[in-house]
């Protein structure tokens with residue numbers, strides 16, 4: 001599946017023999033927690049040849065891609081476990097919504113309505129009808145912008161994407177960010193690439209547009225499908241490639257309403273802002289030139305095409321939440337053809353996820369009570385502290401830094417807020433009405449509620465208690481404008497983290513994830529923000545130049561990797577790759593400081609080796625080729641095999657642990673080092 005650059009030729013080098021005076025006693029059997037680690041490995045592959053295969057080959061052999069998934073990883077197994085726990089909670093609430101408080105009733109009614117497939121099939125597009133009626137009245141770009149904003153409020157992104165974040169230059173105040181949007185396929189490249197596969201996919205997409213336009217009441221679906229595809233293709237052409245949006249210095253353009261109107265007088269932002277925000281706001285436009293081109297595209301389009309495009313955007317935003325024929329058509333295009341997923345997930349999984357999306361801090365409250373042991377929080381906090389200390393301890397060894405910049409890096413680190421497990425204060429859903437038996441209406445209501453909640457933050461100081469993921473999410477994040485890291489309860493579990501695990505496993509698994517998020521504060525984007533979350537130059541110019549050189553080394557490394565026919569995009573993935581490299585190195589230092597040099601305990605692996613095996617096993621996964629294509633074209637993360645092998649082939653600590661020598665594939669000649 002992966003065409004790695006590494007030639008798989010050299011034999012692995014065994015660990016250094018231990019010189020003992022006496023004959024060593026027979027090794028004890030591995031502890032229970034170690035068995036899954038050993039089972040996931042494939043020791044027939046050399047650790048110095050292809051470490052990902054060595055650490056994950058056993059797991060990959062035992063885990064064919066499930067038919068209802070486009071990607072399957074150790075993250076996915078945890079997600080499915082979390083979902084099972086959620087199912088138990090939701091089924092109880094659905095069976096007895098009166099058996100708890102008002103929030104309990106909300107999740108019960110929401111889940112029950114979602115599970116009532118016959119009622120959903122009967123209602124067809126009824127929940128969208130008011131919006132579709134409103135589209136019928138659109139005569140020009142003025143009406144177009146108003147309805148575009150209404151569609152954005154239910155989860156679509158016609159023409160532009162918009163979100164709320166702290167002002168990069170004044171993070172105490174939240175402002176509105178407007179960027180490129182308007183296309184439904186995963187990336188502009190899907191519209192522009194000329195290979196046969198891409199052309200065939202676009203032909204399928206055009207048919208799908210016609211089907212969906214038919215559902216949305218379009219009179220000439222086939223003709224209009226071609227027109228909508230042409231409209232989106234123009235948007236794709238006018239959009240910048242993703243990698244060019246990564247530099248916050250280049251994408252920060254702050255203007256007010258008058259400035260936005262002056263930039264693109266042909267787009268009625270008054271109508272758009274009135275629906276979206278309803279008050280005067282400060283705005284940053286990511287790519288002013290793209291917006292001007294979008295203005296030209298809208299101006300040129302016939303009113304009938306504008307209406308068809310809006311019908312498509314409206315029904316696409318809700319496609320997974322309407323009756324069976326619409327869901328099936330959507331699944332066939334976007335899951336089967338675009339992502340390579342063979343079958344839909346069973347209904348309860350979709351409904352549990354949907355309830356989670358709509359009411360995630362209610363489901364989270366119940367999930368945490370059942371699944372998150374209190375002592376996990378203390379253990380995680382200790383580990384974060386170790387990782388942060390290790391980051392600071394590593395700074396004097398970085399020859400490219402100077403003392404003033406080192407001191408400011410420590411200052412930024414000291415100001416990081418760490419969020420562990422779940423919010424101190426759960427979100428208030430009392431203003432959101434949920435109607436028993438009306439799933440699609442509930443989805444519309446929940447999305448509007450969330451949209452309004454975010455838009456109300458404009459002009460307000462950043463809410464530092466807000467979580468951007470629910471407690472049961474198997475993921476983590478760093479947020480530069482608040483300078484915070486968050487590790488939801490959902491990820492603080494086996495196989496990444498468990499109180500029974502050896503220190504090497506916990507630090508290689510969860511510690512590396514913590515190191516990854518911490519390094520985001522100092523990757524090529526994060527480094528531009530200071531400890532208060534303000535975008536400002538806190539680096540000496542010479543140090544900044546040397547940093548850029550080191551970042552370029554990582555960019556060049558990943559530019560060389562190929563997966564199938566596609567090249568990894570070293571620019572798009574740069575921040576994540578710097579975070580992976582810094583993360584695993586910092587976590588290794590943290591683990592050594594906590595644990596010292598311990599003797600081998602598991603099978604033939606030393607504890608240092610165990611650390612690196614645990615790190616690589618974070619990334620054990622299988623995926624469809626379509627998923628990999630989507631990932632490479634549109635996602636800032638590198639493919640999983642490279643998230644293991646890429647960073648480790650730069651690390652002298654890894655080479656020492658496994659006795660890898662120069663010339664072997666896991667020892668890069670031009671090693672990159674950033675943090």
Ligand SMILES: [Zn+2]
Nearest residue numbers: 516520576579
């Ligand atoms: Zn990341």
